[in-house]
Amino acid sequence: MASQLTLSIVTPEREIVRAQVDEVELPGAEGYFGVLPGHTPMLATLTVGRLTYRAGQESQVLAIAFGFAEVLPDTVTVLAQMAERAEDIDLSRAETARQRAEARLAHPDSDLDYARARTALDKAILRVQVASRARAR
Amino acid sequence: MPSLIDIRRRVRAVKSTQQITKAMKMVAASKLRRAQERVVGARPYAQQMLRVLNSLAARVDPEAHPLLRESEGRPGAPPLLVVISADKGLCGSFNTNVTKQAALFVQDTPDRQVAMALVGRKGRDFFLRRRVDVRYEVVNLFQHVKLAHAQEIARTATEAFTEGRVGSVYLLYNEFKSAMSQKVVLERLLPIPRLSVENGGLIGPQVDYLYEPSAEEILTSVVPRHVEIQVYRALLESAAAEHAARMTAMDAATRNAQEMVDKLTLYMNKVRQAAITREIIEVVSGAQAL
Numbered sequence: 001m002a003s004q005l006t007l008s009i010v011t012p013e014r015e016i017v018r019a020q021v022d023e024v025e026l027p028g029a030e031g032y033f034g035v036l037p038g039h040t041p042m043l044a045t046l047t048v049g050r051l052t053y054r055a056g057q058e059s060q061v062l063a064i065a066f067g068f069a070e071v072l073p074d075t076v077t078v079l080a081q082m083a084e085r086a087e088d089i090d091l092s093r094a095e096t097a098r099q100r101a102e103a104r105l106a107h108p109d110s111d112l113d114y115a116r117a118r119t120a121l122d123k124a125i126l127r128v129q130v131a132s133r134a135r136a137r
Numbered sequence: 138m139p140s141l142i143d144i145r146r147r148v149r150a151v152k153s154t155q156q157i158t159k160a161m162k163m164v165a166a167s168k169l170r171r172a173q174e175r176v177v178g179a180r181p182y183a184q185q186m187l188r189v190l191n192s193l194a195a196r197v198d199p200e201a202h203p204l205l206r207e208s209e210g211r212p213g214a215p216p217l218l219v220v221i222s223a224d225k226g227l228c229g230s231f232n233t234n235v236t237k238q239a240a241l242f243v244q245d246t247p248d249r250q251v252a253m254a255l256v257g258r259k260g261r262d263f264f265l266r267r268r269v270d271v272r273y274e275v276v277n278l279f280q281h282v283k284l285a286h287a288q289e290i291a292r293t294a295t296e297a298f299t300e301g302r303v304g305s306v307y308l309l310y311n312e313f314k315s316a317m318s319q320k321v322v323l324e325r326l327l328p329i330p331r332l333s334v335e336n337g338g339l340i341g342p343q344v345d346y347l348y349e350p351s352a353e354e355i356l357t358s359v360v361p362r363h364v365e366i367q368v369y370r371a372l373l374e375s376a377a378a379e380h381a382a383r384m385t386a387m388d389a390a391t392r393n394a395q396e397m398v399d400k401l402t403l404y405m406n407k408v409r410q411a412a413i414t415r416e417i418i419e420v421v422s423g424a425q426a427l
Contacts, residue, residue, distance in 0.1 A: 008181075010181045010182045010185060011182065012179055012182050012284050012366060012369055013175070013178055013179065013284070014175075014178035014179070015178070015181050015182075028349060029349070029350060030349060030350060033349075040347055041345060041346045041347065042346055042347040042348070042349060043189065043192070043193075043346045043347070043348050043349070043352075043355055044348075044349040044355075045349070045350065045354070045355055045358055067362075068189060068355065068358075068359065070185070070188075070189060070346075077185055079182060079185050079186060079189070081284075081362075
């Protein structure tokens with residue numbers, strides 16, 4: 001049995017992370033789930049959320065949104081539409097995006113695409129959370 | 138015989154043109170490097186996507202998804218040809234190759250009924266001047282190709298396909314082979330060719346997965362994404378190929394200009410020599426006459 005997982009996170013633009021890790025936690029469409037080495041093969045869809053991975057004592061947080069995760073006993077491949085490391089997020093920009101999204105939802109005009117606005121808000125909130133948590137540490 | 142000043146003026150003109158082509162070549166080279174990185178960067182995602190799609194297709198009946206289904210006889214629905222050209226010229230035969238292939242495609246289609254989606258200014262200008270059924274067009278995206286562009290194109294094509302307005306969707310673009318060569322390729326985007334689904338090549342033994350949620354649901358979300366990625370990859374390939382083509386074209390132009398400068402300079406020297414010789418003769422024969 002493998003003692004570690006090879007985690008690779010790819011977005012359409014590039015590969016964001018490739019690392020040997022001990023544990024991964026993913027935002028599945030049906031709730032967060034954790035993966036340890038030796039997991040049963042699994043394919044899961046992902047939603048907007050935090051991805052946490054731990055290598056030894058070091059743990060890292062990423063904001064990811066939509067995509068799939070392919071889990072094999074010794075590898076986890078995440079295909080995400082968006083993935084950002086906490087340190088790459090511009091906190092002030094995320095904050096303004098959040099306010100904009102909130103304002104749009106608070107005063108809906110007729111041609112507002114509700115689902116899309118909601119997703120934008122979710123993403124913005126997530127970015128703010130992930131980024132501010134990284135700063136706090 | 139042209140005067141010395143005229144030739145000198147021409148040499149100067151050619152030299153300044155050469156400076157421009159040289160600069161363009163350099164710009165294209167640096168843009169090419171970036172574009173190439175993006176093509177390479179997009180590859181792992183596309184490959185993984187194909188793997189996931191493959192493993193799903195083995196498990197789920199491909200007929201279950203409308204985008205995988207082989208055309209079910211949509212009478213009279215024309216194929217949709219997505220033509221990806223550049224926004225700018227000065228890149229050799231890059232744009233002509235695409236439009237030529239597109240024209241061939243139309244000729245080979247029964248009734249010559251082809252709906253077109255035009256990406257890039259050059260292709261659009263070409264086909265707008267001809268009477269073509271243009272369903273969609275987008276220009277000015279090659280400054281910076283974003284996934285959102287690909288998503289919009291993919292969405293338009295998918296909608297047209299599922300609503301039965303078109304019978305199939307093809308992608309026509311320049312593939313980036315190397316910095317020296319580009320190749321025009323035609324690929325069927327929809328319905329997704331069975332071949333690419335079933336013999337993706339690189340897959341080893343099939344893995345038995347747990348699916349969360351169900352395999353069908355994952356398939357419905359993977360398939361549209363796959364279409365987007367295909368379009369995105371085509372856009373990136375085309376962007377890289379464009380810069381490569383421009384670099385080669387501008388390199389050739391710079392060399393031709395140099396050749397011309399050399400020739401003109403030689404000629405200019407001859408003319409000058411002739412003028413000097415003539416003057417000497419005049420002086421000498423004037424002295425003799427005394």
